[in-house]
Amino acid sequence: MAGRYAPRPRRTPAPGGPGVPAGPPGTSGPPGRLGAAGTTAGHSTRVPARAPGPTGAPAARSRRRCWVPPWPLDLGLTLGPLRRGPGDPTFRATPDGAFWRTCRTPEGPGTLRITASGGAVEAEAWGSGADWLLDRLPVLLGERDDPDAFTPRHRLLALTRRRLPGLRLVRTGLVMESLVPSILEQKVTTDEAYRAWRLLVRRYGDPAPGAPAALRLSVVPEPRTWALVPSWEWHRAGVDGKRSATVLRAVRVAPRLEEAAGMAPEDARRRLELVPGIGPWTSAETVQRSNGAPDAVTTGDYHLPGIVGHALAGRRDADDAEMLELLEPYAGQRHRAARLILLSGRTPPRRAPRMTPRDIAPL
Secondary structure, eight states, X not given: OTTTTOSOOOSSOOTTSTTOOOOOTTOOOSXXXXXXXXXXXXXXXXXXEXXXXXXXXXXXXXXXXEEOOSSOEEHHHHHXXXXXXXXXXXXXXXXXXXXXXXXXXXXXXXXXXXXEETTEEEEEEEXXXXXXXXXXXXXXXXXXXXXXXXXXXXXXXXXXXXXXXXXXXXXXXXXXHHHHHHHHTTTSOHHXXXXXXXXXXXXXXEEOTTOOGGGOOEEOOOHHHHHTOOHHHHHHTTOOHHHHHHHHHHHHTHHHHHGGGGSOHHHHHHHHTTSTTOOHHHHHHHHHHHSOOTTOOOOSOSSHHHHHHHHHHSOTTOOHHHHHHHHGGXXXXXXXXXXXXHHHTOOOOOOSOOOOOOOOTTO
């Protein structure tokens, strides 16, 4: 579950939420948060390519799109699960309220910059994957998500949902970019997984088209490049042989795994789990992002059962079976329920020191 919900939300009301009216497109508001739109709901415009990128970016042709969502939207909450730690080379949130994301689309590498102002989302993209990214912007930001299908049955979840009306479940439509870091996060500390992802993507990824050099963004390696990473580089990044072998098995069938993004979440999970080394934990963590799966609750996690048990029943030592029993009233929306619990801040107090990271370098 490492890094799923960073960055944490700001403790300020969202436009369109209680007491904060949503402004019309073009008006100012807290960065990254949008209120419910008016008569222009769902409207989008495309702007032709232009030469210069944002301030500090190298000259590059870009495409832009303005889209007005018909519901409150918090970019930080929605895009947060895509961030793998503060140094993630594929994701960055900047002080000006912009969110930068790089990915390898079916049309090639691309960089996407997203900002929110008033009731509108402004997006700019670079690279051969720019059009693909802009075409799928509404889907990425939750257009196919249905928060109204969720009915809170605990006061904690009702209050959290009311406090965070801009939460939508992200849907990237890309499998490998979420699968590889999820494999790296198997049975290690968050810091270990973040470090491995950061080192490997920076070393073997491609430069992010159009992104300012100061952001140090990279595009994830293509499957063939992952397959050519030598064993000593996996070792240097702190990745043991079991996890690196799982990544290698996955990238060999990457086209078939990418097809899972268009499947129903349960079918997608079954396809991913055909690869040895990919189990329920990894498949859930992947389809939560690639498919926007509202019911893909993570089992086999070190912390999540205790957090859910503590929040809903005061049982901090709950196991997977107890967690699933507590989430049964939310069948069909169990991932959303777990997400709201984590965002509520109702976590059990720490009783022991943090797990000591392993160091495999001397081995």
